[in-house]
Amino acid sequence: MEADTENLILDFLKKQPMGATVTDIANKLDMSRTTTVKYLEVMRATGLLDYKEVGMAKLWFVSTRLSYAEHVLLERTRQVLKAVETPEKHLELLKRATQPHIETFKTYPPEERKKLAKMFREMADDVEREKEKTKAASSS
Numbered sequence: 001m002e003a004d005t006e007n008l009i010l011d012f013l014k015k016q017p018m019g020a021t022v023t024d025i026a027n028k029l030d031m032s033r034t035t036t037v038k039y040l041e042v043m044r045a046t047g048l049l050d051y052k053e054v055g056m057a058k059l060w061f062v063s064t065r066l067s068y069a070e071h072v073l074l075e076r077t078r079q080v081l082k083a084v085e086t087p088e089k090h091l092e093l094l095k096r097a098t099q100p101h102i103e104t105f106k107t108y109p110p111e112e113r114k115k116l117a118k119m120f121r122e123m124a125d126d127v128e129r130e131k132e133k134t135k136a137a138s139s140s
Contacts, residue, residue, distance in 0.1 A: 005029075005031075005039055006039065006043055006048070007075075008029055009025060009029065009036075009039060009040070009043065009049075010043075010048065010049075010062060012025060012028055012029065013025070013049065013060060013061055013062050014062055016061065018059065018061075019051070019052065019059030019060055019061040020059065020060055020061075021057050021058065021059060021060070022036050022037055022040065022058065022060070025040070025060065040060055044063075046074065047063055047065055047070075047074070048062070048063055048074070049061065049062060049063055050063045050064075050065070080093070101116075102116070
């Protein structure tokens with residue numbers, strides 16, 4: 001929901017070359033002013049939005065500090081972070097991301113496949129070593 005709301009705000013503000021007030025945004029998106037302000041402030045903190053003061057009002061607009069590519073990268077990063085909220089979701093994402101590579105490696109000669117298996121074993125060993133360090137530190 002949060003990303004959807006942020007995208008709605010971004011889409012609306014992209015169509016407002018002079019910017020829009022909190023009231024304009026809240027009315028257009030059928031949101032309370034309080035909720036709208038919270039979203040706007042968070043989006044400003046992440047660099048997506050900015051505002052200019054005109055008299056007593058703040059006119060909000062899409063930030064020009066970030067390029068379009070940076071906006072897209074930020075959105076994709078948010079999606080990944082949301083996808084890995086729990087260890088189970090993280091593991092599932094990791095499986096889906098590595099599966100095409102594993103399928104490709106299956107077509108490689110045996111020596112190359114061994115390199116992949118070795119790499120995964122080393123990564124698993126690193127995780128276990130870190131777990132042991134954490135356990136030892138917490139028992140001290």
